[in-house]
Amino acid sequence: MSARRGQTDLCGILLVDKPAGMTSHDVVDRVRRTTGERRVGHAGTLDPMATGLLVVLVGPATRLAPFLTAAGKTYEARVVFGFETDTDDAEGVMTTSARVPDEVADPFFAAGTLASLVGVHEQMPPAFSAIKKGGRVAHEAARAGETLELEPRAVEVTASRLAGIACEGELAWDIEVTVSKGTYIRALARDLGRAMNTAAHLGSLRRTRSGGIDVARASTLEQIQDAENPVALFCDPVTTLGFPVFEVADDVARRVRHGAALDCVAFDSGANGADQFAPGSNLSVVHNGVLLGVYAREGALLKPRAIIPGGAGGSR
Numbered sequence: 043m044s045a046r047r048g049q050t051d052l053c054g055i056l057l058v059d060k061p062a063g064m065t066s067h068d069v070v071d072r073v074r075r076t077t078g079e080r081r082v083g084h085a086g087t088l089d090p091m092a093t094g095l096l097v098v099l100v101g102p103a104t105r106l107a108p109f110l111t112a113a114g115k116t117y118e119a120r121v122v123f124g125f126e127t128d129t130d131d132a133e134g135v136m137t138t139s140a141r142v143p144d145e146v147a148d149p150f151f152a153a154g155t156l157a158s159l160v161g162v163h164e165q166m167p168p169a170f171s172a173i174k175k176g177g178r179v180a181h182e183a184a185r186a187g188e189t190l191e192l193e194p195r196a197v198e199v200t201a202s203r204l205a206g207i208a209c210e211g212e213l214a215w216d217i218e219v220t221v222s223k224g225t226y227i228r229a230l231a232r233d234l235g236r237a238m239n240t241a242a243h244l245g246s247l248r249r250t251r252s253g254g255i256d257v258a259r260a261s262t263l264e265q266i267q268d269a270e271n272p273v274a275l276f277c278d279p280v281t282t283l284g285f286p287v288f289e290v291a292d293d294v295a296r297r298v299r300h301g302a303a304l305d306c307v308a309f310d311s312g313a314n315g316a317d318q319f320a321p322g323s324n325l326s327v328v329h330n331g332v333l334l335g336v337y338a339r340e341g342a343l344l345k346p347r348a349i350i351p352g353g354a355g356g357s358r
Contacts, residue, residue: 049079049080049081049101050077050078050079050101051101051352052077052079052100052101052272052273053100053101053102053103053350053351053352053354054100054101054103054272054273054276054277054279054354055097055098055099055100055103055106055110055276055277055279055282055354056073056097056098056099056100056261056266056272056275056276056277057095057096057097057098057255057257057259057260057261057277058073058095058096058097058098058260058261058262058263058266059093059094059095059096059257059260059261059262060088060092060093060094060095060096060263061093061262061263062090062091062092062093063090063091064090065089065090066084066087066088066096069084069096069098069263070082070083070084070098072263072266072267073098073100073266076266076267076272077100077272079100079101081100081101081102081104082098082099082100082101082104083098083099083104083107084096084097084098084099084107085097085098085099085106085107085110085111085113085252086110086111086113086115086223086249086252088247088249089131089228089247090133091131091132091133091246091247092247092248092249093247093248093249094117094118094247094248094249094250094257094260095249095250095251095252095255095256095257095260096249096260097110097252097255097282100272100276102350102351102352102354103279103350103354105348105349105350106279106283106336106348106350106354108348109283109285109324109336109347109348110252110253110282110283111223112223113223113252113253113254113255114200114220114221114222114223114252114253115220115221115223115225115249115251115252116201116218116219116220116221116249116250116251116252117218117219117220117221117227117247117248117249117250118205118216118217118218118247118248118250119216119217119218119219119227119230119231119244119245119246119247119248120208120214120215120216120217120244120245120246120247121214121215121217121231121234121235121242121243121244121245122212122213122214122231122242122243122244122245123142123146123212123213123214123215123235123240123241123242124139124140124142124212124213124240124241124242125137125138125139125140125241125242125243126138126139126232126235126241126242126243127243128169129168129169129228130168130226130228130229130231130232130243130244131228131231131243131244131245131247132243132244132245132246134243138241139241140235140239140240140241141240142213142240143238143239143240145238146213146215146238146240147207147209147213149204149207152204152207152215153203153204155234155237155238156202156203156204156215156217156219157202157203159199159202159219159230159234160199160200160201160202161198161199162196162197162198163196163197163198163199164194164195164196164197165194165195165196165197165225165226165229165230165233166194166229166233167194167195167226167229168226168228168229168232169189195224197221197222197224197225197226198221198222198225199219199220199221199222199225199230200220200221200222201218201219201220202217202218202219202220203217203218203219204216204217205217205218212245214245215234218250220251227244227247228243228244228247231243231244231245232244253282253284254281254282254284255277255282259277261275279326279333279354280326280328280331280333283324283326283333283336285323285324285325285326285336286323286325286326287325287326287328288325288326288327288328288337288344289328289329290304290327290328290329290334291329292329294329295329295334298327298329298334298335298337298346298349299334299349299351301335301346301349302346303343303344303345303346304337304343304344305342305343305344306339306342306343306344320339321339321340321341322338322339322340323338323339324336324337324338324347325337325338325339325344327344332354333350333354334349334350335347335348335349335350336348
């Protein structure tokens with residue numbers, strides 16, 4: 043893969059299976075160096091300890107970040123009981139230890155407890171997080187020996203199940219959870235321990251899905267680096283977004299590329315179904331299989347939320 047400095051003509055979405063030990067920013071930097079494209083971002087941070095699906099956006103496709111970041115995420119996680127850490131995960135320093143009640147080893151108890159997590163909850167973010175308070179970043183303050191007074195935030199668990207219980211050494215639950223944007227699985231593990239009058243932390247974490255995207259579709263960084271043509275690894279942005287598709291003709295495509303609003307009444311609703319989209323909901327505007335942008339209906343108009351100069355395509 044040849045690399046050029048600055049901007050290239052690349053525009054697309056790379057699905058990366060992030061290895062442990064790298065930050066999300068490390069992955070972005072690796073893709074920048076590999077492609078020669080400086081406009082690279084991601085849709086949803088993974089901690090260095092975590093592995094799994096990281097959606098990386100290349101070129102003008104970075105404009106799709108708000109839509110992809112908003113998707114719910116599914117994780118495989120190990121919750122280790124017996125002690126908490128300052129980071130709420132296995133990379134931190136132990137701060138509290140506690141006896142683990144016998145019932146925690148009971149699969150029926152564990153399954154019921156996890157099922158009760160489904161719903162909306164108030165969650166206190168970890169002290170070591172990227173949240174800003176008063177212009178300061180929480181994890182930077184924590185490393186300096188200070189603790190910012192963070193506010194709890196509403197998060198939603200849409201699915202939660204027990205995959206298994208590990209009893210060798212430290213007692214641990216292997217779980218699978220699907221959660222809303224902004225949910226900290228580290229905090230979920232911490233709170234599970236406290237809810238059972240013991241202590242717990244996150245032992246491992248792997249993101250397996252983001253919205254409708256499965257990690258099975260992702261490439262390793264080595265595969266991306268060794269690819270002769272990066273476009274061959276781009277995924278289809280229309281499928282990845284998962285929005286209803288609004289196919290437009292040549293003349294309308296020219297207007298979309300300039301960010302023009304579109305009059306729903308001017309289109310054949312039987313062919314395109316523009317009037318079937320709920321007000322405020324997103325839709326992908328497509329021309330000849332290429333994503334031109336994301337629009338949303340406001341009254342009788344379709345208005346742009348993100349325009350992709352030149353369009354974005356994909357091969358898988």
